[in-house]
Amino acid sequence: MxxxxxxxxxxxxxxxxxxxxxxxxxxxxxxxxxxxxxxxxxxxxxxxxxxxxxxxxxxxxxxxxxxxxxxxxxxxxxxxxxxxxxxxxxxxxxxxxxxxxxxxxxxxxxxxxxxxxxxxxxxxxxxxxxxxxxxxxxxxxxxxxxxxxxxxxxxxxxxxxxxxxxxxxxxxxxxxxxxxxxxxxxxxxxxxxxxxxxxxxxxxxxxSASDAGIDVGSVGSIVPADYVPALMLGAICGGLGILLMQGVALVEETARRSAIPGYLRPIIGGAIVGLLAMISPQILSGGHGALHLNLETDVPVFALLSLLVLKATASAISIGSGFRGGLFFASLLMGALIGKLFSFAAPYLGHASLEPASYAVVGMSSLAVAVIGGPLTMTFLALEITGDFPMTALVLASVITSSFIVRTLFGYSFATWRFHLRGETIRSAHDVGWIRNLTVDKLMRADVRTAAADISVADFRNAFPIGSTQRVVLTEPNGRYAGIVLVPAVHGNLVENKEATVPVRHLAEHRNDVLLPTMNARQAVALFDQCESEALAVVSDLISQKVIGLLTESHTLRRYSEELDRNRREVSGEL
Known part of the structure; x- marks a missing residue:
């Protein structure tokens, strides 16, 4: 098996x-x-x-x-x-x-x-x-x-x-x-x-045959003039999606900075959500019932706007206070509300002929892609909801606009934004873990040649003749890193006998530039480039700086290229 x-x-x-x-x-x-x-x-x-x-x-x-x-x-x-x-x-x-x-x-x-x-x-x-x-x-x-x-x-x-x-x-x-x-x-x-x-x-x-997704009813016919308001709706949803994500982050940050213990925050968040639910029960849970209710009935502008504000606030408070869940369906509901609100203004923006349900579909896909990500995901959702190909093309245009706005002005989806707040640098699920596994301690040479930093140049020449090694790492009497010297430079730089008594530490390079064993290959390459060095010493930590190895730029780049090629071949199915 x-x-x-x-x-x-x-x-x-x-x-x-x-x-x-x-x-x-x-x-x-x-x-x-x-x-x-x-x-x-x-x-x-x-x-x-x-x-x-x-x-x-x-x-x-x-x-x-x-x-x-x-x-x-x-x-x-x-x-x-x-x-x-x-x-x-x-x-x-x-x-x-x-x-x-x-x-x-x-x-x-x-x-x-x-x-x-x-x-x-x-x-x-x-x-x-x-x-x-x-x-x-x-x-x-x-x-x-x-x-x-x-x-x-x-x-x-x-x-x-x-x-x-x-x-x-x-x-x-x-x-x-x-x-x-x-x-x-x-x-x-x-x-x-x-x-x-x-x-x-x-x-x-x-x-469970009854749980059959989302039913939006008839979306009407699509004409070229409908693309202009659809693109505008996509841009609006992109901006509102950014505000929603920042609102969640603001609530989380406020809760973190407060003196309220983590286990009490959901109780306070629940109280606020309960108060909002007393105004409108439609903000409760994911919002399946509210979505169908607002799609199937004619709702006044003020009611739609009120529900949008209440739902956005309730979702931000729920997640920010510690409740576990996502914004997938909440973003669909809020996007549908934005679309229906936009349908009231659409006639003043051009010769648009779309039904309010059509704007709701465009809005739900556009806001969902702003928050969740995945332009094709949300486009296919619109296709499978409506079964209408012209409608899907319209949604695709709006979704691309929304995604472009978010990537340009914000750069993250909701999931990767939360990783960013935690200190992670990932922007997608693309595999970067192999880079983190390719660490300096796996790449370095442990059999590094060392010498005391206080020995004279003459003694150094006797201990390390030309051809014995390329580089020697200097250490203090307590074992602390003191720099790197090139053996050919020591033999070729000083020719006068009076200069042969100078401590070899005066020829040391990169005294403050070291690698740590936990650094990955990408960080090591960046440090090589910054220091303009072909090799750097690896120390145990920045405090004691005990020398544990040596790493060259050429070996790091070769191993990095090998792993990059192997990862590419795995993705393409060659391995």
Whole structure:
């Protein structure tokens, strides 16, 4: 079984099919649990969406998010003592860890997501779906002992199956994996990812046929004049997406700087969400019911604008205060609201003939791509929602505009922006973990030639004749690094006998330029370039500076090029 996926694409596709079944089951089970929690907590009738109904008991709407915040805070308190390392999501796992994802961590994220969503926090379940499905895929890949590139593909299969099952949209799920989880589209990854998305969607529809994605109704006909307002709507959504992401970051930063303990923040956030829900219950949970309610009915401008502001505030407060979840569906809802608001102004911007539902589709895709990323993902979502190719072309134009605005003015999607706030430098799921694994301690030579910095030039010449070695690292009596000298320079620079008594330290170079064993190849190359040196000493740390090795620029560049080429061949399927 381990040999089959390593040696043939059929084996990897078979593994993707198994992951797709698991993803479909995960989505169905988590959806059932969340809906059951909504029914019990908010006393709903069976089949009723939380954000699409009116909860008569205002006290219940206030108390439920507070209770969820208390439960989540208790869970955070336990995790702070039991599991101190940060929880890794599929994007980070594929970018930095070669697809290695803890299944235990994934289950913890899913429980947190269910508690948050089940008690009404303004977050969706998509983060939990993709986390558990990808965690199962990674576990499966570990059991099969897959190569790094195949492991990353299998994690993408898990995420693809989860999104496909959640939205009844296999193409959306597949391109979600390509653009956001794997970071690239290749022929090798096409078959397993698409197979996983298709099978996961079939499994989810078999188990819960009523959860069939988003229905927007008729979108009307498209004429060339409609592209101008659609492009303007894309630009607006790009700007608003940036504001939303910065709003979440502002809430998180404010909470971090406050004296409020981490386990109490969800309670305060839940109280604020509960107060907002007393104004409009449509801000609760992911927003499925609210989306269909606002798409199917004519809503006044003020009501749409109020709900947009309330939902954006509730989502930022929920995530910023510690509730676990994502902005995928929230961004779709807010984008649809922006689109319907824009439809009131569209007639004044040109000869536009679009229906309000069409602007809602354009808006939801444009805001979602601004926040989540993945232009083709959101374009295919519009295609699978509407089944209309002219509409899809219009959405593509708007989505590209929104994506361009965000990349130019901001540079991040929501997931990579949160990594940036944590100190990471990744901007996508493209595999950069191999660069971090190619560290100086793996590249250096440990058999470095050393000499005391205080010996005379004459003694140095006797100890290191020409041809014995190229470079010698000088050390202080306590073993501290003192610089590097070139043996030919020592022999050729001083010819007078009176200068032969000078300590060799006077010829030392790069006294303050050293490499650390934890630096990666890219950082080492940058330091070589900055110092204009062909070789640098490697020291244990910056305090004691004990010499442990020597690294040359030529060897670093050769090994870096070899790994880069190997990674390219893995992605293209040559390995």
């Amino acid at each position: 381990r040999t089959l996926p390593r040696r043939s694409e059929f084996g990897l596709a078979l593994a993707g099919a198994i992951v797709g079944i698991a993803a479909g089951l995960c989505v169905s089970v988590m959806t059932l649990i969340a809906r059951t929690m909504h029914m019990i907590v908010f006393q709903l009738e069976p089949g009723v969406r939380l954000s699409g109904t009116t909860v008569e008991d205002k006290t219940l709407m206030l108390a439920a998010p507070i209770t969820g915040g208390a439960l989540l805070g208790l869970l955070l308190l336990v995790l702070a003592r039991w599991r101190k390392r940060p929880l890794v999501d599929p994007i980070e796992a594929n970018a930095l860890h070669g697809g290695r994802l803890s299944l235990t961590d994934s289950l913890i994220v899913a429980v947190q997501n269910l508690v948050s969503n089940g008690f009404g926090a303004s977050v969706g379940l998509e983060a939990g779906y993709t986390q558990v499905a990808s965690g199962l895929a990674s576990k499966c890949g570990s059991k099969l002992k897959l190569r790094r590139s195949d492991m990353r593909i299998l994690v993408g299969c898990g995420a693809a199956g989860a999104i496909a099952a959640a939205f009844n949209a296999p193409l959306t799920g597949a391109f979600y994996a390509f653009e956001l989880i794997i970071g690239a589209y290749t022929i090798v990854s096409l078959t397993p990812v698409v197979v996983s998305a298709l099978i996961a969607n079939l499994v989810a529809r078999f188990l």
